[in-house]
Amino acid sequence: MAQILDGKALSQTLRNEIGEKTAHLKQTRGIQPGLGLLLVGDNPASQVYVSSKAKACEELGFYSVIIRQPADTSEGAVLRQVQEWNADPRIHGILVQLPLPKHIDEHKVLLAVAPQKDVDGFHPENVGRLVAGLPCFAPCTPAGVMEILSRYNIETKGKHAVVVGRSNIVGKPMANLLYQKAPNANAIVTICHTAAPDLTVFTKQADILVAAVGVPEALKGADMKDGVVVIDVGINRIADPTAPKGTRLVGDVHFASASERASAITPVPGGVGPMTIAMLMQNTYRSAAGEVY
Amino acid sequence: MAQILDGKALSQTLRNEIGEKTAHLKQTRGIQPGLGLLLVGDNPASQVYVSSKAKACEELGFYSVIIRQPADTSEGAVLRQVQEWNADPRIHGILVQLPLPKHIDEHKVLLAVAPQKDVDGFHPENVGRLVAGLPCFAPCTPAGVMEILSRYNIETKGKHAVVVGRSNIVGKPMANLLYQKAPNANAIVTICHTAAPDLTVFTKQADILVAAVGVPEALKGADMKDGVVVIDVGINRIADPTAPKGTRLVGDVHFASASERASAITPVPGGVGPMTIAMLMQNTYRSAAGEVY
Numbered sequence: 050m051a052q053i054l055d056g057k058a059l060s061q062t063l064r065n066e067i068g069e070k071t072a073h074l075k076q077t078r079g080i081q082p083g084l085g086l087l088l089v090g091d092n093p094a095s096q097v098y099v100s101s102k103a104k105a106c107e108e109l110g111f112y113s114v115i116i117r118q119p120a121d122t123s124e125g126a127v128l129r130q131v132q133e134w135n136a137d138p139r140i141h142g143i144l145v146q147l148p149l150p151k152h153i154d155e156h157k158v159l160l161a162v163a164p165q166k167d168v169d170g171f172h173p174e175n176v177g178r179l180v181a182g183l184p185c186f187a188p189c190t191p192a193g194v195m196e197i198l199s200r201y202n203i204e205t206k207g208k209h210a211v212v213v214g215r216s217n218i219v220g221k222p223m224a225n226l227l228y229q230k231a232p233n234a235n236a237i238v239t240i241c242h243t244a245a246p247d248l249t250v251f252t253k254q255a256d257i258l259v260a261a262v263g264v265p266e267a268l269k270g271a272d273m274k275d276g277v278v279v280i281d282v283g284i285n286r287i288a289d290p291t292a293p294k295g296t297r298l299v300g301d302v303h304f305a306s307a308s309e310r311a312s313a314i315t316p317v318p319g320g321v322g323p324m325t326i327a328m329l330m331q332n333t334y335r336s337a338a339g340e341v342y
Numbered sequence: 343m344a345q346i347l348d349g350k351a352l353s354q355t356l357r358n359e360i361g362e363k364t365a366h367l368k369q370t371r372g373i374q375p376g377l378g379l380l381l382v383g384d385n386p387a388s389q390v391y392v393s394s395k396a397k398a399c400e401e402l403g404f405y406s407v408i409i410r411q412p413a414d415t416s417e418g419a420v421l422r423q424v425q426e427w428n429a430d431p432r433i434h435g436i437l438v439q440l441p442l443p444k445h446i447d448e449h450k451v452l453l454a455v456a457p458q459k460d461v462d463g464f465h466p467e468n469v470g471r472l473v474a475g476l477p478c479f480a481p482c483t484p485a486g487v488m489e490i491l492s493r494y495n496i497e498t499k500g501k502h503a504v505v506v507g508r509s510n511i512v513g514k515p516m517a518n519l520l521y522q523k524a525p526n527a528n529a530i531v532t533i534c535h536t537a538a539p540d541l542t543v544f545t546k547q548a549d550i551l552v553a554a555v556g557v558p559e560a561l562k563g564a565d566m567k568d569g570v571v572v573i574d575v576g577i578n579r580i581a582d583p584t585a586p587k588g589t590r591l592v593g594d595v596h597f598a599s600a601s602e603r604a605s606a607i608t609p610v611p612g613g614v615g616p617m618t619i620a621m622l623m624q625n626t627y628r629s630a631a632g633e634v635y
Contacts, residue, residue, distance in 0.1 A: 177465070215523070
């Protein structure tokens with residue numbers, strides 16, 4: 050049976066560690082990490098995400114502020130809020146909850162966030178630093194995956210890691226983290242995507258398989274080799290008449306069949322998901338402590 | 343027999359095109375592209391490179407200036423020169439010839455170059471933009487490879503490109519360019535390196551093989567599959583008693599055996615090498631024309 054990589058438990062461990070470091074930072078240097086959360090419009094999922102992030106801040110003793118702007122806010126108003134936080138010494142991390150309404154240029158907003166406060170790791174300066182192996186804020190989801198691999202002592206050096214998906218938020222930074230000449234990385238990395246005539250040519254080679262496809266249960270056990278470590282980044286809600294609410298959450302991996310092949314696997318929910326907020330807290334702490342810039 | 347991908351001829355075509363565009367830019371907008379070349383110390387190879395770059399500028403009608411600083415110059419003096427050019431409207435591109443003497447922090451210098459004038463594409467802001475698929479200056483050698491693939495109509499979409507080497511200058515940007523969802527890219531990309539127990543597991547799968555290993559003739563025909571497109575980024579001088587000077591230039595690929603397997607191959611010299619300077623000129627032109635920032 051595959052070992053379950055328990056992101057929920059691990060994220061709690063991380064949060065405890067960050068909480069302790071935060072208390073120490075306040076005591077010794079009088080610094081309280083601060084996070085600014087900008088929520089535009091009334092997307093229900095975004096509201097849930099922003100609330101959980103604010104709640105995590107509270108638990109860890111961070112300062113946090115949520116600014117809500119209506120769906121028809123102007124790009125200028127969004128940029129002004131970002132610039133205000135760029136200049137605010139209480140704020141060490143700025144998070145603009147995505148997606149933004151269509152009339153607002155997302156790239157323009159992400160470029161406006163000072164790289165030194167870009168705890169989401171989306172600014173090109175941080176992306177470039179990540180690629181070069183320089184100190185940076187790494188995007189939270191792939192950073193959480195690296196943390197899972199490292200804390201579970203999964204060997205990555207010289208292993209073949211196959212990343213399925215090339216989004217800016219997951220696939221690309223994931224690939225760029227895994228090949229770095231660094232402890233807990235140093236893998237041979239293949240990044241594959243929809244242009245492949247047959248994805249399974251690659252997934253079947255993976256020692257470590259990272260699924261970030263955005264399609265429910267797209268990768269099955271038959272697409273994998275025995276002993277693979279499966280990291281499932283997907284979160285999809287599908288219909289399930291047998292479930293109390295008529296729906297349930299699944300990943301991009303077909304869990305039952307993959308578990309029969311894998312040596313270790315992240316579940317959905319309770320795998321990569323909970324790590325994402327923990328890494329956001331970690332990045333905000335590191336910003337406050339001056340560990341990056 | 344493998345088709346020879348003639349980088350020398352192609353670079354001449356490119357230079358002609360850039361020369362024409364430059365004449366037009368001067369005539370219509372009164373802008374002459376300008377390149378600042380900073381050479382520290384007296385490394386003979388660096389002197390040759392800087393001279394060829396200045397010569398290319400002259401040929402194309404660019405303004406160029408070479409500043410030479412002694413090997414024992416201070417980091418401050420190097421940074422001051424960079425900052426002077428950052429502020430100089432005649433200069434659209436800044437090139438700090440590498441390597442720098444050991445007492446100077448290379449990263450610090452490269453970070454000091456304004457991203458808008460970083461025609462070498464080494465600043466994290468440009469690296470990050472490249473990864474995100476945003477307008478940027480791409481590093482010249484991988485940009486030259488992309489140009490060869492595109493001008494020779496080599497299909498990349500859905501092909502398996504294997505990049506051997508993970509340097510900041512070649513391997514990493516090469517991999518990040520090849521998987522982009524863009525015309526003349528869109529490949530499945532594997533980036534492999536010294537941590538692989540057996541590199542040939544990967545090289546044998548390549549439809550497109552990019553060798554940037556830094557070891558003379560490291561990859562042989564036997565490491566490749568029939569029909570592969572071979573891009574040899576290496577330039578190594580090896581002893582050859584039969585050559586007039588007792589040495590000759592070879593790539594990272596064993597040309598004779600690889601040619602028997604490949605459908606197309608870049609020679610050394612005359613393949614990727616000449617494209618590098620052409621792409622530097624292209625980047626400088628694009629900076630002057632305001633095509634990037």
